[in-house]
Amino acid sequence: MQELLRNIxxxxxxxxxxxxxxxxxxxxxxxxxxxxHAMLSVVARTAAQTMAGxxxxxxxxxxxxxxxxxxxxxxxxxxxxxxxxxxxxQRVNVPLLNLxxxxxxxxxxxxxxxxxxxxxxxxxxxxxxxxxxxxxxVQREDTPRPEKAGRMxxxxxxxxx
Amino acid sequence: xxxxxxxxxxxxxxxxxxxxNEMKQARLRVMHEGQQASLxxxxxxxxxxxxxxxxxxxPIYEVLTWEEGEFELQDGVASPQHTVTTGWSGLVMxxxxxxxxxxxAVPEFIAPVEEPHGPVSAQDLxxxxxxxxxxxxxxxxxxxGTVLAHDLDGESVGDLTNRADGVDPDQExxxxxxxxxxxxxxGEALALGAFQSGVVQSSTDQSKMLVLNRPDYYVGLLLAExxxxxxxxxxxxxxxx
Numbered sequence: 250m251q252e253l254l255r256n257i258x259x260x261x262x263x264x265x266x267x268x269x270x271x272x273x274x275x276x277x278x279x280x281x282x283x284x285x286h287a288m289l290s291v292v293a294r295t296a297a298q299t300m301a302g303x304x305x306x307x308x309x310x311x312x313x314x315x316x317x318x319x320x321x322x323x324x325x326x327x328x329x330x331x332x333x334x335x336x337x338x339q340r341v342n343v344p345l346l347n348l349x350x351x352x353x354x355x356x357x358x359x360x361x362x363x364x365x366x367x368x369x370x371x372x373x374x375x376x377x378x379x380x381x382x383x384x385x386x387v388q389r390e391d392t393p394r395p396e397k398a399g400r401m402x403x404x405x406x407x408x409x410x
Numbered sequence: 411x412x413x414x415x416x417x418x419x420x421x422x423x424x425x426x427x428x429x430x431n432e433m434k435q436a437r438l439r440v441m442h443e444g445q446q447a448s449l450x451x452x453x454x455x456x457x458x459x460x461x462x463x464x465x466x467x468x469p470i471y472e473v474l475t476w477e478e479g480e481f482e483l484q485d486g487v488a489s490p491q492h493t494v495t496t497g498w499s500g501l502v503m504x505x506x507x508x509x510x511x512x513x514x515a516v517p518e519f520i521a522p523v524e525e526p527h528g529p530v531s532a533q534d535l536x537x538x539x540x541x542x543x544x545x546x547x548x549x550x551x552x553x554x555g556t557v558l559a560h561d562l563d564g565e566s567v568g569d570l571t572n573r574a575d576g577v578d579p580d581q582e583x584x585x586x587x588x589x590x591x592x593x594x595x596x597g598e599a600l601a602l603g604a605f606q607s608g609v610v611q612s613s614t615d616q617s618k619m620l621v622l623n624r625p626d627y628y629v630g631l632l633l634a635e636x637x638x639x640x641x642x643x644x645x646x647x648x649x650x651x
Contacts, residue, residue, distance in 0.1 A: 296592075
């Protein structure tokens with residue numbers, strides 16, 4: 250996925266991009282060195298929460314969220330199994346960016362799908378007759394995540410809603 | 411070369427907004443039921459208007475009530491006089507206020523949830539919706555999620571929700587706050603400065619919501635499929651300034 254992100258970053262006005270899962274976990278990133286991992290995690294979690302919340306409320310898939318700031322722009326593209334986040338200049342040529350991002354997004358979505366299938370397969374197989382493999386990382390129970398359905402309400406709680 | 415069109419396709423308020431935002435020097439002729447008015451633009455404002463024997467602001471207020479008619483826009487025409495001093499957004503707001511007075515027989519046009527307070531009023535909504543081409547609904551919501559006012563009649567945006575009776579103002583307001591708050595978090599984390607606006611686009615029906623960040627509230631604008639969020643944001647920001 251790194252190569253696909255580098256292709257996106259090659260578009261004039263794009264400073265970085267990353268892919269996160271629907272849980273807000275950063276899966277791949279090509280970003281400027283000034284951005285630390287903790288900040289990236291905040292952005293990834295927020296992007297994933299926002300995408301999930303909007304899809305729940307709207308009852309349909311969200312294509313993208315385009316956020317404009319005084320000193321930049323963040324485009325969050327919804328993918329099956331995650332989100333693609335692109336950090337760019339405020340006046341980036343969006344149609345030009347889309348030419349590259351659309352292609353990359355399809356390939357990234359396909360890889361996310363493959364990854365999800367790869368993780369699901371061991372559970373659907375019959376009990377192995379050989380020595381069991383080490384438990385995959387996704388089965389770890391030490392970091393429980395909040396229920397998806399509670400995201401919107403928990404996000405709006407600080408606003409008294 | 412003159413641009414000609416019909417007021418059914420684009421409102422006069424939109425024509426004023428576009429010509430002023432583009433700082434055009436131009437003359438706009440509007441023909442309606444045998445009457446002809448001329449508006450002159452220069453330096454980002456309407457500087458002169460004529461309707462019959464009337465000149466100044468009154469012809470503009472009269473022309474703003476015309477929902478039907480033809481127009482002709484000629485670029486590069488200098489105004490023969492300067493009879494208008496009010497800014498274009500003030501003219502449009504006053505025009506909308508007068509329209510609202512005339513339309514008081516239809517009180518359900520605008521449906522504030524409660525008595526409007528704070529920095530926005532029902533007037534802002536009327537102006538916003540009428541002036542910004544492609545806006546099919548407006549909700550103004552405080553940062554705590556309280557819907558201050560809305561203009562969501564559900565005629566054009568009924569497909570956004572499953573409600574048969576139109577769009578739910580509380581839900582649309584919550585979405586505006588939700589997006590606005592998320593944007594603020596992302597902006598702070600990435601040190602991108604103040605959040606200005608956001609667009610949420612769904613993939614199935616291409617419906618869009620534009621969220622504008624104001625100091626004390628968010629403006630959520632439901633847009634038609636072909637509306638340009640950038641143009642709408644510019645027009646509405648000018649009106650709410």
